[in-house]
Amino acid sequence: MANEILEEHINKDYEWGFTTDIDADEAPKGLNEDIIKFISAKKNEPEWMLEFRLKAFRNWQNMVEPEWAHVSYTKPNFQDIIYYSAPKPKKELASLDEVDPELLKTFEKLGISLEEQKRLSGVQSNIAVDVVFDSVSVKTTFKETLAEKGIIFCSFSEAVQDHPELVRKYMGMAVPPTDNFYAALNSAVFTDGSFCYIPKGVRSPMELSTYFRINASGTGQFERTLIIADEDAYVSYLEGCTAPQRDENQLHAAVVEIITHKNAEVKYSTVQNWYPGDKDGKGGIFNFVTKRGICLEDNSKISWTQVETGSAVTWKYPSVILKGNNSVGEFYSVAVTNNYQQADTGTKMIHIGKNTRSTIISKGISAGFSSNSYRGLVQIKKGASNARNFSQCDSLLMGDKCGAHTFPYIEIKDKSGVVEHEATTSKIGEDQLFYCKQRGIDNEKAIGLIVNGYCKEVLNKLPMEFAVEAQKLLAISLEGSVG
Amino acid sequence: MISIKNLHASIGDKEILRGINLEVKAGEVHAIMGPNGSGKSTLSSVLAGREDYDVTEGEVIFNGKNLLDLSTEDRAREGLFLAFQYPIEIPGVSNINFLRTALNEIRAYHGQEEMAAKDFLALVKEKSKLVELDAKLASRSVNEGFSGGEKKRNEIFQMAMLNPKLAILDETDSGLDIDALRIVATGVNKLKSKDNATIVITHYQRLLDYIVPDFVHILYKGRIVKSGGKELALEMEAKGYDEIKKEFEIAD
Numbered sequence: 001m002a003n004e005i006l007e008e009h010i011n012k013d014y015e016w017g018f019t020t021d022i023d024a025d026e027a028p029k030g031l032n033e034d035i036i037k038f039i040s041a042k043k044n045e046p047e048w049m050l051e052f053r054l055k056a057f058r059n060w061q062n063m064v065e066p067e068w069a070h071v072s073y074t075k076p077n078f079q080d081i082i083y084y085s086a087p088k089p090k091k092e093l094a095s096l097d098e099v100d101p102e103l104l105k106t107f108e109k110l111g112i113s114l115e116e117q118k119r120l121s122g123v124q125s126n127i128a129v130d131v132v133f134d135s136v137s138v139k140t141t142f143k144e145t146l147a148e149k150g151i152i153f154c155s156f157s158e159a160v161q162d163h164p165e166l167v168r169k170y171m172g173m174a175v176p177p178t179d180n181f182y183a184a185l186n187s188a189v190f191t192d193g194s195f196c197y198i199p200k201g202v203r204s205p206m207e208l209s210t211y212f213r214i215n216a217s218g219t220g221q222f223e224r225t226l227i228i229a230d231e232d233a234y235v236s237y238l239e240g241c242t243a244p245q246r247d248e249n250q251l252h253a254a255v256v257e258i259i260t261h262k263n264a265e266v267k268y269s270t271v272q273n274w275y276p277g278d279k280d281g282k283g284g285i286f287n288f289v290t291k292r293g294i295c296l297e298d299n300s301k302i303s304w305t306q307v308e309t310g311s312a313v314t315w316k317y318p319s320v321i322l323k324g325n326n327s328v329g330e331f332y333s334v335a336v337t338n339n340y341q342q343a344d345t346g347t348k349m350i351h352i353g354k355n356t357r358s359t360i361i362s363k364g365i366s367a368g369f370s371s372n373s374y375r376g377l378v379q380i381k382k383g384a385s386n387a388r389n390f391s392q393c394d395s396l397l398m399g400d401k402c403g404a405h406t407f408p409y410i411e412i413k414d415k416s417g418v419v420e421h422e423a424t425t426s427k428i429g430e431d432q433l434f435y436c437k438q439r440g441i442d443n444e445k446a447i448g449l450i451v452n453g454y455c456k457e458v459l460n461k462l463p464m465e466f467a468v469e470a471q472k473l474l475a476i477s478l479e480g481s482v483g
Numbered sequence: 484m485i486s487i488k489n490l491h492a493s494i495g496d497k498e499i500l501r502g503i504n505l506e507v508k509a510g511e512v513h514a515i516m517g518p519n520g521s522g523k524s525t526l527s528s529v530l531a532g533r534e535d536y537d538v539t540e541g542e543v544i545f546n547g548k549n550l551l552d553l554s555t556e557d558r559a560r561e562g563l564f565l566a567f568q569y570p571i572e573i574p575g576v577s578n579i580n581f582l583r584t585a586l587n588e589i590r591a592y593h594g595q596e597e598m599a600a601k602d603f604l605a606l607v608k609e610k611s612k613l614v615e616l617d618a619k620l621a622s623r624s625v626n627e628g629f630s631g632g633e634k635k636r637n638e639i640f641q642m643a644m645l646n647p648k649l650a651i652l653d654e655t656d657s658g659l660d661i662d663a664l665r666i667v668a669t670g671v672n673k674l675k676s677k678d679n680a681t682i683v684i685t686h687y688q689r690l691l692d693y694i695v696p697d698f699v700h701i702l703y704k705g706r707i708v709k710s711g712g713k714e715l716a717l718e719m720e721a722k723g724y725d726e727i728k729k730e731f732e733i734a735d
């Protein structure tokens with residue numbers, strides 16, 4: 001009996017671990033200029049795009065994989081990865097009926113709707129979603145509704161074809177191809193992703209989102225997202241992701257760039273739920289992601305909110321370059337690691353403009369044998385007068401086999417800058433659990449309650465639908481970790 | 484209601500409870516008194532199911548069930564409530580959310596449906612009046628930043644919400660001024676019925692002026708050494724515990 005329950009828990013751990021049997025159009029394994037040309041040709045790209053890729057590739061070849069993060073893993077063999085895998089047939093989809101029914105079923109199982117439901121008397125907000133399956137975007141919903149407002153929301157590949165001037169102008173502005181090893185790799189081989197442009201004075205009438213799904217084995221996922229908010233524009237953007245349960249480690253190396261013009265605001269929320277590997281640390285996604293936004297002009301704001309529960313190894317620092325005066329950068333994060341997961345995550349806030357403000361709230365939760373590090377940089381450049389930062393980094397430990405680390409770096413070059421940093425480490429209390437149980441609440445529910453309470457400041461920043469999902473996910477990720 | 488027979492419990496190899504016998508019937512209030520270190524808190528922890536203690540001998544029957552076989556949460560769901568001496572803080576979890584979770588867990592255990600939000604809020608309103616608990620405290624995080632008195636009142640508020648069969652009040656009087664003591668005691672008295680029972684654990688007899696016990700037991704070195712009516716509490720107060728200590732000195 002006890003065994004059955006245990007088994008049920010283990011199997012329940014990762015509900016998204018199934019695979020979809022679908023015909024795929026794949027590139028041969030390995031990485032060289034021919035593969036890059038192959039990808040570019042598949043996507044029918046203009047010359048400048050291929051040039052961008054090749055330049056990035058040549059750069060990448062001279063770079064070394066970073067080792068400063070507090071994680072250890074067997075480095076991926078970059079010649080053993082398939083860099084392009086697209087569900088067949090990839091042609092312009094005029095209607096949902098043309099999408100492979102297997103694919104539709106997959107997303108149904110994942111709870112992602114590819115159907116554009118009608119708005120329900122304003123109660124339930126609709127979300128437009130761009131769905132990326134392995135290497136390509138398969139469907140973007142609500143495109144027409146958004147287009148009426150002048151909002152461009154489409155796959156990255158389409159943007160390259162239809163809005164080359166915007167892509168050329170902004171791509172690489174926040175994350176140059178030379179930025180780091182994985183950003184360079186992504187710039188060379190990225191296959192798709194989402195593109196979003198909100199024109200002057202427009203507030204997006206709905207939440208926009210990208211859903212990433214890795215399906216094929218032996219592949220890596222290298223997508224790019226580019227979000228531009230023009231003057232006085234606003235958008236709230238969501239990102240979700242899952243992958244099948246596999247013994248191998250799969251690489252996910254994405255780039256997300258956000259650019260805000262005068263008075264514009266972008267709120268970017270992620271619930272990261274890549275397959276974390278099994279109880280013994282076998283398999284799982286390597287999540288090496290570069291996310292950065294630039295508050296290009298005055299009074300603009302970029303806000304990152306992330307709930308990270310997945311991946312075997314995470315290496316991720318959503319950052320904001322505060323260039324415009326009075327611009328605001330925010331980072332709200334919950335990072336959960338269980339079993340043998342490793343996370344090294346945090347943020348960079350680079351203050352360049354005057355009166356710029358940034359807030360960092362990081363909540364780490366470690367359980368099992370996992371390792372969870374916060375790494376943050378707050379930099380106040382010369383001339384960034386009256387810059388302000390507040391950072392709070394809390395760690396919660398469950399059990400005594402896991403580790404939590406905090407690496408805050410602070411560089412202040414302007415005397416008028418003020419940086420506040422608070423950090424706490426606590427253990428989930430036996431006393432708290434006993435108190436809950438004495439009131440009739442069982443162990444799992446009690447942990448859920450305590451953990452959600454601990455993360456409240458961050459969860460409150462998520463859009464409603466996402467917050468509910470995130471809460472459930474937190475509880476599932478930590479199942480069986482105490483008591 | 485509850486029948487405790489020859490209960491022995493230890494922590495590590497130190498025996499703390501050395502054969503407790505106690506019978507509490509519905510409608511009764513029992514007081515357990517005794518000097519510091521006699522095992523009063525240990526008794527309440529063992530009954531509630533705290534895992535730090537090993538029960539080495541004895542039996543506890545609660546509503547016809549073997550209490551010691553039940554998990555902590557099932558004991559609570561069966562109607563055992565412990566008002567903590569030091570209520571625990573749970574940051575970020577509102578009192579309301581905490582209680583709604585608890586109440587619905589208990590209801591689910593008894594095969595009842597979740598309580599509708601409207602009914603729940605009405606219940607909160609009604610019960611918070613009982614202990615004069617500020618409505619604001621109900622929506623604040625559980626015990627976080629509460630004063631000592633507020634924490635104790637919150638315990639009784641929770642008790643009122645969960646409507647237990649047997650309530651154990653562990654040193655609920657400690658740290659309370661006379662006004663708070665009166666409020667807490669009034670709350671407890673109002674909750675008393677012929678179907679439930681209360682065990683009041685206290686070092687001082689002061690609380691017993693307000694919550695009048697039917698029986699008083701003196702706990703010393705892990706045993707109940709004397710039992711009587713409410714006058715026993717007064718006697719103890721007058722004489723102090725020294726006499727008991729002399730009379731029942733047991734070689735360790």
Ligand SMILES: Nc1ncnc2c1ncn2[C@@H]1O[C@H](COP(=O)(O)OP(=O)(O)O)[C@@H](O)[C@H]1O
Nearest residue numbers: 494499517518519520521522523524525526535
């Ligand atoms: N966790 C513990 N570890 C070791 N000894 C304990 C522990 N808890 C209680 N004791 C011991 O058990 C005895 C009874 O304690 P307690 O039940 O707190 O008594 P009371 O509540 O009557 O003051 C004391 O001698 C105390 O030191």
